[in-house]
Amino acid sequence: MISLTERQVNILGELRDTDGYVTVKRLSDRFHVSERSIRYDLDFIKRFLHELGVTLIRKQGQGTMLQMHPKQESVISQVLQQMNHLVLSRENLTYALAAQIMMDQETTLDRLGEIYETSKSTIFHYLSAVDDRLKRHGVTIERKRSKGISITGNEIDIRYAFITLINEITENSHITRQSFIKIFAQEHVDKVKAFIKTFEIRTQIQFSDSALKELTLIICYQMSRIEKDHYVAYPFIEVKNHLNSFAFELVKEQFQNNMTHPFPDDEVVFTLKQFKLSKISSVPIGEDNFAVDDEAYRVSLYFAREASKAIGINFAKDAEFIHALTYHLQVAMNRMKHHLPIKNALTEQVKYKFRFIYEITRKIVIKLEQHLNITFPEEEIAFIAMHLGASYERHSATGYMPTALIVCGSGLATSSLLASRLKVMMPEIKCDGPINLSNLQTFDLSTIDFIISTVPINFSKRKVIVVNPLLESDDLIRLRKLLFRKVYQKQMNDLLEINQPTTTLGALIPKDYIQLNQQPTDWRTAITRASSPLLRHQNITEKYVDAMIKAVEELGPYMVFIPNVAMVHASYKDGVNKDGMSLLTLKEPIIFGDRTDVTVKVIIVMCATKADSDHFIKLVKLLDNPDNMNTLKQATQIDELLLLNNRNS
Amino acid sequence: MKRLKILTVCGFGVGSSLVLKMKLDELLKEEGIDAHVETADVGSASSTPCDVIFTSKELSEKLINSVQVPVISVSNFIDKNEIKEAGLEKLHELIKE
Numbered sequence: 001m002i003s004l005t006e007r008q009v010n011i012l013g014e015l016r017d018t019d020g021y022v023t024v025k026r027l028s029d030r031f032h033v034s035e036r037s038i039r040y041d042l043d044f045i046k047r048f049l050h051e052l053g054v055t056l057i058r059k060q061g062q063g064t065m066l067q068m069h070p071k072q073e074s075v076i077s078q079v080l081q082q083m084n085h086l087v088l089s090r091e092n093l094t095y096a097l098a099a100q101i102m103m104d105q106e107t108t109l110d111r112l113g114e115i116y117e118t119s120k121s122t123i124f125h126y127l128s129a130v131d132d133r134l135k136r137h138g139v140t141i142e143r144k145r146s147k148g149i150s151i152t153g154n155e156i157d158i159r160y161a162f163i164t165l166i167n168e169i170t171e172n173s174h175i176t177r178q179s180f181i182k183i184f185a186q187e188h189v190d191k192v193k194a195f196i197k198t199f200e201i202r203t204q205i206q207f208s209d210s211a212l213k214e215l216t217l218i219i220c221y222q223m224s225r226i227e228k229d230h231y232v233a234y235p236f237i238e239v240k241n242h243l244n245s246f247a248f249e250l251v252k253e254q255f256q257n258n259m260t261h262p263f264p265d266d267e268v269v270f271t272l273k274q275f276k277l278s279k280i281s282s283v284p285i286g287e288d289n290f291a292v293d294d295e296a297y298r299v300s301l302y303f304a305r306e307a308s309k310a311i312g313i314n315f316a317k318d319a320e321f322i323h324a325l326t327y328h329l330q331v332a333m334n335r336m337k338h339h340l341p342i343k344n345a346l347t348e349q350v351k352y353k354f355r356f357i358y359e360i361t362r363k364i365v366i367k368l369e370q371h372l373n374i375t376f377p378e379e380e381i382a383f384i385a386m387h388l389g390a391s392y393e394r395h396s397a398t399g400y401m402p403t404a405l406i407v408c409g410s411g412l413a414t415s416s417l418l419a420s421r422l423k424v425m426m427p428e429i430k431c432d433g434p435i436n437l438s439n440l441q442t443f444d445l446s447t448i449d450f451i452i453s454t455v456p457i458n459f460s461k462r463k464v465i466v467v468n469p470l471l472e473s474d475d476l477i478r479l480r481k482l483l484f485r486k487v488y489q490k491q492m493n494d495l496l497e498i499n500q501p502t503t504t505l506g507a508l509i510p511k512d513y514i515q516l517n518q519q520p521t522d523w524r525t526a527i528t529r530a531s532s533p534l535l536r537h538q539n540i541t542e543k544y545v546d547a548m549i550k551a552v553e554e555l556g557p558y559m560v561f562i563p564n565v566a567m568v569h570a571s572y573k574d575g576v577n578k579d580g581m582s583l584l585t586l587k588e589p590i591i592f593g594d595r596t597d598v599t600v601k602v603i604i605v606m607c608a609t610k611a612d613s614d615h616f617i618k619l620v621k622l623l624d625n626p627d628n629m630n631t632l633k634q635a636t637q638i639d640e641l642l643l644l645n646n647r648n649s
Numbered sequence: 650m651k652r653l654k655i656l657t658v659c660g661f662g663v664g665s666s667l668v669l670k671m672k673l674d675e676l677l678k679e680e681g682i683d684a685h686v687e688t689a690d691v692g693s694a695s696s697t698p699c700d701v702i703f704t705s706k707e708l709s710e711k712l713i714n715s716v717q718v719p720v721i722s723v724s725n726f727i728d729k730n731e732i733k734e735a736g737l738e739k740l741h742e743l744i745k746e
Contacts, residue, residue, distance in 0.1 A: 446679070461681035551660050555691065556707030561665045561726035571661045571690075606664060620668045624727045 007031055008041045008048075012066075015045075015056075016076060021063035052076070094129045095169045101130065101141065101149055102162045103183055103221070105228055108148035137161030155232045159225070159270070160338070163218050167341055177213035184220040192219045195254050199275065202250055205327075210343075211278035218274050226261050232270045242269050251275075277334050296329035297322075299368065306364040307388055313395045321391035328383060336374045344379035351382065354389045361385040393491065402449040402486040406433035407440055407457065408469075414454060418469040422452070425471055426479060449486055452479070503618045505628075506642030509604075513537075513582040514638050523592045523600075524549055527568055530584035530603040540607045543575035548605070557593035562623060564633065565602045566592050567616075576607045581615060585635060601633050653684035653743055656699040658708055662690030669703055669726045673736075676729055682740060700743055703736060719743075 014030065015022055024042070028035045042064055046056040054072050057065045068076065093116065100115060101107055109120045116123070127149075131141045138157035142150050151158060170177055181189055196215055200206055207215060225231075242248045243265070251271050255263040300322050304315035315321055335342055344350075351358050361384050365376045376384075406422070408415030415434035422431055435443060437457060450463045457464055465482060467475035513533040520526040531545045547570035552559065560566050582605045589599040606616055623629055628644050635641050655673060659666035666688035673686050689697050691708050695715040702712060702720045709722035721736040 555660050555711070558660060558705035558707040559665065561659075561668065561705055561724070563725055567664055569661065569664050616664055617667060617671065620671075620727060 005041075007033070008045055011038070011041055012045055012048075012076070015064060015066045016073070021059065021065045023063040026063075049076075094126055094133055095165060097123065097126055098130045098133050099162070099165045099169060099180065102134075102139070102151060102158070102165065103180075103224075104149075105224070105230075106148060106150045112149075133165075134161060137164055155225070155230050156234075156270075158230070159218065159221065159232065160340075162221050163214065164340070166217060167214070171341075171343070177210070177217060181213065181216055181220070184217075184224065188220050188223055189216065191258055192216050192223065195219070195258065198254060199247075199250065203247060208279045215274060215278050219271060222267065222270060222274075223259070226259075226263070226267065231264060232266050234266050234269055239265050239269050242272055247272055247275070273334075277331060277338065277340060279328075279331050294326070294330075295372075296333055297326045299329050299333070299372070300325040302368065303361075303364055303384065303388070306367070307360060310360045310363075311392065313392065315388070315391055318391045318394065320394070321387060324390075325384065325387045328387065332380055332383065333372075333374060336376065336380065342377055342379045342383070344382050346386065347379050347382040350385050350389075351378075354385055357389045357392060358382065358385040361388055401428060401430045402483060402490075403430040403432055403447055404450055404452045405435065405443065405445070405448045405462075406431055407437055407451055407453040407464075408434045408455075414469045418452070418454060418467070418471065421469075421471045425476060426483070429479070429483060450482060503622065503645060504642060505619075505622060505644040508615050508619050508622070509581050509583050511638055511642060513580070514641065515582075515584045516635055516638060517587045518584055519587045520590070523552065523590055526584065526586065526590060526592075526600075526603055527552070527605070530568070530582055530605045533582045534580050534605060534607060537580070539576070539578050539580035541575035541577070544570055544607060547571065547574035552593050557596050557598040560592055560598050560600055562620075562629075564589065564600050565604065565623065565629075566600045567604050567606060567620075569606045569608075572607070572609055576609050579608050579615065581606045581619065583641075585633065653682070653701065653740065654699045655684050655686045655740075656694060656697055656702045657686060657688050658691055658694045658702055658704040658712065659688075660691055660708070662688050662693070665705070665726055666690070669723065669732075672727060672729050672732055673703060676732055676737075677740075680737065680740075682744065684740070701736075701739060703732070 010031065011027055014027065024035050024038050027038045027041075031038070042056070042058065046058075049056050049066075052072065054066070054068045054076065057067050059065075066076075096116065097112060100112060104111070109123050112123045113120045127141065127143075134141060134151070137160065139151050139153040139161045142152050144150070153161075166177065166180055193216055196207070196212065196219070248268055252263070252265070252268045255268065255271075301316060303325065304318070304322060307313075307315050332342060358381065362381050365381050365384070369375060404422075406415060406419055408418065419431055419434055422429060431452075432448060437453075437455065440451075440457070440459065445461055448462060450465060451457075451459065452465050452467055454467065454469045456466050463482070465475075465478060467479070515529070515533070518526070518529060520529050527548055528545055531540065531548070534540045535542070535545070548568050551570050552568070557566070559568050584603045584605075586601050586603070589601045592598050592600045604619070606619075608616065622644060623632070631640060631644060657666040657669040657673060659669070670686045670688050677684050677686070687697070687699070691704075691711060694702060694704075694712060699718060701718055702709075702716060703723060704712060704720065705726075706722045706724055709720045713720045719739055721739060723732050723735050725731050
């Protein structure tokens with residue numbers, strides 16, 4: 001679609017709002033440009049409208065008229081809405097006037113009326129709303145007959161009010177920070193930009209694009225305030241903290257070289273504070289040398305430790321993570337302390353896509369808030385979650401490559417072409433095959449994540465992606481999407497698994513229910529001895545022990561369904577008082593049952609009052625791990641066992 | 650393709666049959682087989698309608714004469730590969746029927 005300039009949008013708005021013909025002369029007067037420019041604009045608008053199916057009628061001697069159905073009218077209105085930068089709502093006009101008054105410092109109703117193309121009385125009408133808005137930031141509008149409109153208040157408040165206003169405006173309208181920068185004298189802006197650049201180079205940091213614009217604005221404003229002899233003042237103790245620091249000297253030197261006005265130390269401190277409030281996009285590479293008592297560094301380490309507890313990855317060892325998070329927090333925490341907004345366009349996406357990471361982060365933040373006395377907004381939590389997520393991905397994505405099986409209906413040439421193309425274009429997929437369609441049914445799919453085929457196939461066990469053997473861009477896009485989903489799914493599954501509460505052996509079987517290295521003479525004595533803690537704690541009665549022995553006599557050693565481990569139990573009707581499990585390990589394996597050669601080294605007695613025992617399944621999952629099993633068989637101290645869990649693989 | 654009903658059986662229908670069901674469910678999911686797995690004790694197994702029974706070696710010897718359906722025996726209930734080797738082929742056969 002052709003896009004219109006601001007003036008063309010306004011002309012279109014004028015045409016829409018006028019009944020009948022509008023002359024070129026009138027438009028030329030209205031928009032302060034030549035008739036020739038208006039004609040050019042109208043040609044453009046005509047082409048633009050043509051795409052929307054609307055006719056622009058132009059008649060010699062009469063002018064131009066928009067002819068359309070009501071349906072089309074709403075389309076035009078929508079288009080205008082989207083494109084219109086200049087038509088300000090009441091709310092926006094209040095903001096804009098507030099910003100303008102702050103920038104002008106001293107101004108008049110006439111001047112404001114001129115800038116916003118509206119009457120003095122309209123401006124006057126808005127002034128009280130503007131005053132309300134500014135008062136929220138501690139700034140008052142003063143109106144004096146001779147001097148016009150000016151602002152008063154604490155200088156620090158005025159400076160922060162200015163930047164807050166601009167942030168609010170840029171967030172709520174199409175007006176960009178750039179358009180405010182344009183209002184300052186070009187010469188000033190250039191100087192300030194060069195100054196920030198020098199600061200970046202000398203301190204080896206790089207501000208993000210939006211931070212750069214914000215900084216340019218606030219420092220330009222600082223300059224213009226100083227020129228009118230408005231200075232900030234900080235308590236001496238605060239200034240003293242900055243004196244002689246590298247950054248302080250750097251800023252001071254820069255200002256002395258560039259500014260004609262005196263530049264007291266307090267103003268240097270103000271500038272330094274702005275730098276500290278600005279978001280950084282890249283940080284010095286190399287050794288971390290954060291001070292041990294640096295608050296942001298300490299918070300980062302705290303995050304790393306807490307997240308490690310929850311996820312089981314040692315984040316504190318991820319230097320890249322600590323580094324990036326510390327730099328981020330240095331700025332973010334400063335902003336939060338000053339109640340400045342933190343913007344994160346990805347907040348919603350992070351909350352949705354990194355749900356687990358976001359939740360983990362949120363829980364850590366809640367703990368942290370009490371220590372620090374800062375409230376973290378959602379946007380900030382999302383930022384931290386992104387850092388954490390990146391680190392998590394660095395740890396978990398390594399090593400995982402989905403495997404695709406290439407299935408080819410046609411000859412070898414096509415399939416080998418496809419295979420080699422895949423290798424070059426999508427090295428992140430491991431490929432198996434190619435195999436013929438007829439071999440698919442018998443192929444071992446256990447290591448295959450999905451199937452790439454050159455012909456459509458009806459196959460339900462794995463997802464099938466049909467591609468052109470030449471791999472067209474459309475095929476690549478579909479493969480990339482699937483790949484991303486697979487990797488993502490894998491990560492989420494890993495995370496889910498990790499997030500399951502850990503069950504330790506000690507939690508399932510308490511210490512005094514465990515006996516090690518026993519040497520009973522036969523399997524009957526072994527069961528009786530293994531049951532003794534349950535009897536002692538009255539989980540079961542003697543009847544249950546007899547029932548278990550009888551079960552083995554009658555049914556054989558079927559309870560040995562994990563090699564060397566007997567999971568002994570009977571029916572819950574045979575004398576179970578409450579759920580429980582006990583564990584006994586044997587010094588030497590013994591034969592378990594009569595008429596059999598099955599041996600065991602571990603006996604677990606379980607009793608449950610209802611049919612499905614959750615604890616039992618948890619115990620089996622815990623034993624479904626060769627390392628745990630070995631520890632169990634060889635343990636000599638009960639304490640070695642208590643912490644075994646289903647995660648320590 | 651019909652939906653299989655699988656029965657896992659142990660002495661009392663409370664412990665090992667549950668473990669076997671858990672592992673079977675995992676295996677079925679991996680193989681893309683749609684089936685329903687239930688647990689039972691050795692006494693009620695013969696009167697529970699099903700397409701196939703999974704159980705331990707000892708119990709299978711007891712069951713094999715009292716039921717009409719195939720009985721597959723497994724010695725290590727948490728070894729998915731053993732379950733797979735012992736039963737997968739049979740399951741595919743049953744699906745095709």
